[in-house]
Amino acid sequence: MAVFVDEAVSTGPAQDHAPPTRRFGRRGRAVVEVVLLTVLAIVMLFPVLWMVETSIKENRDVYAIPAKFFAFDFTLDHFKDVFVASGGGRSVLSISFLNSVVVAGVSTVLATVLGVPAAWAYSRFGVKAKKDQLFFILSTRFMPPVVVVIPIFLMYRQLGLIDTQLGLILIYTAFNVPFTIWMMKGFVDEVPSEYEDAAMLDGWTRLQAFRRITLPLLVPGIAATAVFALIFSWNEFVFAIFLTSSDEVRTAPPAIAGLIGGTTVDWGLVAASSVVFALPVLIFAYLVRKHLVAGVTLGAVRR
Amino acid sequence: MSAPAPVTTDEPGQVASATPPARARSRRLSDRWLAVVFISPALLLLLGMSVFPLLWALYLSFTDYSATRGGPADFIGFGNYTAILTSSQVHQRALTTLIYVVGAVTLQTVLGFTIAYLISRRTRGRGLLTTLFLVPMMLSPVVVGLFWRFMLDAQFGVVNSMLGSLGLGQVEWLTRQQTALLSLIVVDTWQWTPFIMLIALAGLTAVPKYLYEAASIDRASEWFKFRTITLPLVWPLLLIAVLFRAIEAFRLFDLVYILTSGGPGVSTETLSFHVYKVAFLGFNTGTASAYGILMVLVVIILTQLYLRYLNKLKED
Numbered sequence: 001m002a003v004f005v006d007e008a009v010s011t012g013p014a015q016d017h018a019p020p021t022r023r024f025g026r027r028g029r030a031v032v033e034v035v036l037l038t039v040l041a042i043v044m045l046f047p048v049l050w051m052v053e054t055s056i057k058e059n060r061d062v063y064a065i066p067a068k069f070f071a072f073d074f075t076l077d078h079f080k081d082v083f084v085a086s087g088g089g090r091s092v093l094s095i096s097f098l099n100s101v102v103v104a105g106v107s108t109v110l111a112t113v114l115g116v117p118a119a120w121a122y123s124r125f126g127v128k129a130k131k132d133q134l135f136f137i138l139s140t141r142f143m144p145p146v147v148v149v150i151p152i153f154l155m156y157r158q159l160g161l162i163d164t165q166l167g168l169i170l171i172y173t174a175f176n177v178p179f180t181i182w183m184m185k186g187f188v189d190e191v192p193s194e195y196e197d198a199a200m201l202d203g204w205t206r207l208q209a210f211r212r213i214t215l216p217l218l219v220p221g222i223a224a225t226a227v228f229a230l231i232f233s234w235n236e237f238v239f240a241i242f243l244t245s246s247d248e249v250r251t252a253p254p255a256i257a258g259l260i261g262g263t264t265v266d267w268g269l270v271a272a273s274s275v276v277f278a279l280p281v282l283i284f285a286y287l288v289r290k291h292l293v294a295g296v297t298l299g300a301v302r303r
Numbered sequence: 304m305s306a307p308a309p310v311t312t313d314e315p316g317q318v319a320s321a322t323p324p325a326r327a328r329s330r331r332l333s334d335r336w337l338a339v340v341f342i343s344p345a346l347l348l349l350l351g352m353s354v355f356p357l358l359w360a361l362y363l364s365f366t367d368y369s370a371t372r373g374g375p376a377d378f379i380g381f382g383n384y385t386a387i388l389t390s391s392q393v394h395q396r397a398l399t400t401l402i403y404v405v406g407a408v409t410l411q412t413v414l415g416f417t418i419a420y421l422i423s424r425r426t427r428g429r430g431l432l433t434t435l436f437l438v439p440m441m442l443s444p445v446v447v448g449l450f451w452r453f454m455l456d457a458q459f460g461v462v463n464s465m466l467g468s469l470g471l472g473q474v475e476w477l478t479r480q481q482t483a484l485l486s487l488i489v490v491d492t493w494q495w496t497p498f499i500m501l502i503a504l505a506g507l508t509a510v511p512k513y514l515y516e517a518a519s520i521d522r523a524s525e526w527f528k529f530r531t532i533t534l535p536l537v538w539p540l541l542l543i544a545v546l547f548r549a550i551e552a553f554r555l556f557d558l559v560y561i562l563t564s565g566g567p568g569v570s571t572e573t574l575s576f577h578v579y580k581v582a583f584l585g586f587n588t589g590t591a592s593a594y595g596i597l598m599v600l601v602v603i604i605l606t607q608l609y610l611r612y613l614n615k616l617k618e619d
Contacts, residue, residue: 029525037421040414041435047493048438050461051450067464114348117341125338133346139606140353144554146575147595150582151356151363154370174352177345206337235443237557242583253445257561260449267453274446285441289434293505296440296498300613301505301543 054271055079062268078272092247093273096255103165103251104233107172112226114173115180116218120210122181123188124196134182141178141298145238153242163244168251171239176229183228183299187221188214224288228295231281252277357599364593371586383593392569393577393594400573403484404552407491412545414492415499420533422500423507433504440497448561451490452477480570483563487571491558495548502544506537539616546609550602574598 054062058073085091122130152171153162161167195217196209204212237253244250250258256273259266288295294302364383368376387393422432439447454461455476463473476486510533518528556575559565565572565580572580578598582591 033421033424037418037425037432040418040421041432044436044439044493044496047450047454048442050454051446054453063459065459065464066468067459067461114345118345121338121341125334127338127342133342135606135610137345137349138610139603140349142550142554142602142606143353143357144556144575144578144595144598144602146554146556146579146582147360147598148353148356150578150588150591150595151360152352154363154588155356155359171352174348177348181345206334231441235445237443237445237560241560253443257445257449260452265453270449270453274450278442278446281441281443282438285437286434289437292437293501296501297543297547300547300609301502301540 051271051274054268055275057268059266059268062271078268079276081266081269082273082276093252093255095247096250096252097276099165099248099250100234100252103168103172104230107169107176107233108226108229110169110173111176111180111229112222115177115225116184116222118177119181119184120188120214120218123185124193134185137178137181138298138300141175149239149242152239156243161243163246163249165249167243168240168249171243172233172236175236175239176232179232179298180225180229181299183225183294184218184221186294186299186302187218187225190221191217221291224291224295225299227284227288228291231284234281357596360592360595363589364596366589368589368592369586370582370588376589379589383590384597386590387594387597393574395569396572396574396577399484399569399571400553400575403488403491403555403571403573404549406488407495407552408545408548410488410492411496411499411548412541415496415501415544416503416537416541418496419500419503419507422504433501436500437497439494440501442494444494444555444557445561447490447494448558451486451493452562455486477563478567480567483567483571487559487562490562491552491555494558495551498548499541499544503537503541506540507533509540510536539612539619543609543612543616546605546612550605550609553605554598554602 053069053072055078056074056076057068058075061068061072064072081091083091083094121127122134127133156162156167161170191214195213196206199209199213200206235253236251237257240251241254241257244254247255252273256270256277259270259273285292294300363376365378365380366376367379367382418436422429422436425432455463457463457473457475457478460476462476467473474482476482514532514536515528518532523531554575555573556579559571559573559576560579563571565576574594575598578591578594581587581594585591
């Protein structure tokens with residue numbers, strides 16, 4: 001937009017004595033900018049494209065030297081290997097994907113149920129030391145996971161929660177609640193509290209006003225927040241690798257990382273499982289693109 | 304949606320019968336009660352899953368407890384802390400972490416801001432471009448780490464293949480001391496440049512157009528406009544993004560674990576990775592706890608700084 005305004009202003013009265021070289025310079029500048037942007041876009045997107053390409057390549061083309069960019073043999077075997085075990089039946093990876101769905105789904109629901117009412121209360125009421133409480137809540141989200149996992153590991157060992165889905169769900173919920181509260185507080189702040197006051201003047205209780213007036217207005221915000229929580233839990237790796245070990249419990253990130261454990265690595269399978277793993281995230285992220293700035297800064301920065 | 308008439312109220316007679324002052328007081332009371340009921344479950348969970356574990360770690364950091372040896376933990380005072388703060392190993396990891404954080408965050412900021420600036424100057428295709436640039440950020444560090452490991456592979460990696468076709472020599476990206484840390488910085492930059500870009504773009508689109516128009520009337524050069532209008536207005540938001548990235552980079556673990564496992568030697572061992580080794584490979588739980596507590600202190604200081612700038616930004 002700035003370019004447009006800029007040109008509109010200076011090509012008017014300035015045209016008669018503006019030397020043509022200057023105008024060419026501006027156009028030349030625009031060309032340079034477009035070229036630069038294209039190059040940067042290619043560099044940024046190449047690894048993703050390469051991953052997709054590797055996932056549909058025959059194995060001998062995956063390891064081809066020099067790398068084959070265009071003329072390669074197409075196959076869907078790697079994707080089949082993601083879901084079907086070599087001897088038939090379900091593969092270990094497919095079980096881990098299912099585990100990821102359960103763990104990420106349940107922890108997101110829990111975080112939403114706990115976080116949304118808290119966010120509403122922080123937004124509406126004069127809670128004691130509100131700023132400190134909110135600071136404390138956010139700082140729990142910033143803790144280095146490697147540090148937190150040490151006492152959590154000891155705690156879970158005492159409680160028998162090591163290598164259980166419940167253990168993962170609990171820690172993911174705890175890790176998403178701060179995000180949900182910060183993100184939702186922004187959305188609640190946008191709903192005028194006068195709506196609730198008006199409803200209460202009509203004889204509703206505060207709780208009814210929240211449930212019947214504010215909550216319906218918050219639904220889009222809740223959906224966006226839940227999608228982000230889902231993405232965070234889905235992508236999480238550190239807690240998953242330290243707190244779970246068996247194939248029945250393990251989520252997808254450690255399972256995919258486990259593919260490179262051996263002496264030879266089936267990079268086609270790694271690529272295919274990465275694509276399967278990343279696709280839902282990209283779709284969900286696209287759905288909440290309007291809220292990305294708030295989402296990725298844990299609700300701290302809003303446009 | 305304005306407040307609809309209450310079709311169903313639980314106590315229809317309440318409005319008429321209650322006298323105003325009493326009603327106001329009971330509302331305040333019920334508000335406070337509601338706040339407690341709504342907030343405490345979330346806070347209790349955080350107390351149980353974050354505060355209690357950290358307090359436990361704090362206790363363990365003053366003992367010589369080991370998770371495998373078991374047995375009672377002996378109280379050894381500040382022994383663990385002095386051991387860590389005077390250890391040359393830890394100093395080396397701190398330096399590695401510093402190089403990594405400063406290197407990666409600087410690169411991301413420069414690149415991310417450049418991309419955002421270029422996108423903001425385009426009139427068409429901005430939405431599509433932004434969406435495309437954001438893809439790396441949404442990927443799991445596991446996927447990013449694994450895939451770059453494949454691309455940087457010395458034998459059949461595509462990066463060396465491309466270097467080869469350009470007539471350049473092969474580089475052992477992840478297995479040479481000199482290049483491993485650089486590779487880590489490059490990969491992190493690849494993943495998180497979109498983050499800076501996204502926030503810088505939010506800042507750039509918020510700059511009022513009339514400022515540029517006024518500058519154009521005064522025949523200000525592009526560079527002058529950039530230096531006196533764009534940069535000062537976007538800088539506060541950019542600083543938030545930079546601090547946020549610095550905190551994230553400081554606590555980064557998964558990418559190191561997948562990409563290099565700290566190697567070759569200890570050349571890419573960051574503090575996070577070293578804590579992991581002390582705790583889960585050396586099983587010196589007490590020492591690792593002290594180590595962790597010190598890292599938490601750094602994070603808390605950085606978070607304080609971050610929130611202070613955030614508040615300043617909101618007040619302006």
